[in-house]
Structure formats: structure tokens, C-alpha cells
Amino acid sequence: MTKSLNSLDIMRVAFQTYAQRAGTVLTVSLAINLSCLVVTILALNLVGVYGFVVYLALMQFATQLTTGASSLLVSSLWTKGDVPETGDLLRGVLARGGALFVLSILYGVGIGFFAIFLLIPGIYVAIKWSLAAPALLIRNVGVSDAFKTSSELTKQAMGPTFAVVFFTFVFNLLAPRLIGGGSSETAPLETTVISTFVISTLFAPVAGLAYGELYMRLATVIPPPIQHTPAPTGPWIGVPQPVHGMQGAPPTGGYSGGFAGPATATPFSAPAPYD
Secondary structure (H helix, E strand, C coil), X not given: CCCCCCHHHHHHHHHHHHHHCHHHHHHHHHHHHHHXXXXXXXXXXXXXXXXHHHHHHHHHHHHHHHHHHHHHHHHHXXXXXXXXXXXXXXXXXXXXXXXXXXXXXXXXXXXHHHHHHCHHHHHHHHHHCCCHHHHHHHCCCCHHHHHHHHHHHHHCCHHHHHHHHHHHHHHHHHHHHHCCCCCCCCCCHHHHHHHHHHHHHHHHHHHXXXXXXXXXXXXXXXXXXXXXXXXXXXXXXXXXXXXXXXXXXXXXXXXXXXXXXXCCCCCCCCCCCCC
């Protein structure tokens, strides 16, 4: 289990998937972030200073949408060995858009509330809830159950989860500066908003792929606290999810590419098909 949850290996797979599926990943991310950017600019022009609140909310929403879409992509690689079409991924996240919006607000407010008073509790909550969006989309559960699932999974692997959250945070912080991006303190607000959404389009999918990969690895080896809710129809629906206790047989291996009865092999004994 230690090897399968190695944070460096998780990040390696995330970067590798990003590079190999860049067309799909970036198209989905662009569609999500561009839509949120248009609404944000309209809000800034129509409601003035209150538009900044809309900006903060939509930035968090775009992040969770991107994380959700990236997680669905990872889930499809695990269960089917291929990637859904861009339109299918967008329809998948938009079908749960309302739930993801509520999740993103609770996530941002919750972490912000704890971080204001004490930094450590804020970091702890960020770690506990880091897999909420993947849980909501991959397992098709409600917002409350998504937070519960994330908390239960990460509680049993706090070290690897902290490492993945830390690596993705550092990457998203440093990568824009390495390419000369980022916003200036003297730049107009709209310029800062546009710059932020461009950076999010390019780099947020890496975190989403890492969280999706971590979720799939944890969900394969740790029984979930919530029973499976049958998913609606969709391009990846009908594929049994690799979580013990859910409908359908558990996987034969971490990257087996399908389900063929009870697991008899150690998870992650074979490399990913996209290695």
C-alpha cells in the first residue's frame, strides 16, 4: 500500500496524463474557465465592487469543475482504458453543476473560515476535503456524502494526501512565475481576473488529475463509508466503480482496464496503460 500511495508517483502519473491527453484536458479546462471568465467580467461591469465576490466564487467553482472533469478522465482510464470525448466530460460535470457549485462554496468558505483563525486547521480541512469533487462525480453522491467520503478516505492516508495537496499547491504557485505569468499589484482588476483565469486554464488540470488519481487509488484499497447511488446515464456510466462495497465487482488490479470478478491480484501490481 505504501508504494501504491506514493505521492511522487501520483504526481508523475498526473503530469504524464496531462502531457499525453493535453488536447482533451486543455479544451475542457478552457471551456470551463472561459465561461466563468465571461460571467465574471460581466459582473464586474454590472455590479462594481460586488463583482469581486462573484469573481472569488466563480474561481472556486471553475477549479472544482476542472477537478471534477479531470477526475472523470482518470476514472475512465482506470475502468475502461480510454478517455471520454471532450463533450462527454463537459456534459458529465455540467450534469452535476449545481452540486459542484454548492460544494465549491462550502469548500472555499470552510477552508477560509478555519484559515482565518488558525492556519493549521485550515490546512487540515483542505486535506480532508481535497477529494470531495472526485467523490461527488465518480461515485455520483450528494454534496454531504462527497465531503464524508473524502474525509473518510483521506483520514486513512493523511501523509500521502498532504503530500499531493502540497505538491499541487506549490506547482500552481510557482509554475505561472516560471513562465512569466501572474498578476501585478498595480494591474487593473479586470487584467488580474483575466490573468488568473488563464493561469487556471493551464495549470488547474494538473491538480485535478492528481486528486483523481489519488482518489482512485484510495477508493480501490479502502472501503467507502457511503453506499453507491446508481448513476444517471452518461458516456462512462454503467462501468462499475473501483470501490469495495459498491454495485458491481471490484477491480482485478489497479489499472486492469475492466472488472472481471472479485479481486485476486494486489492493486497497482501492474503499471497504468498510459505509462
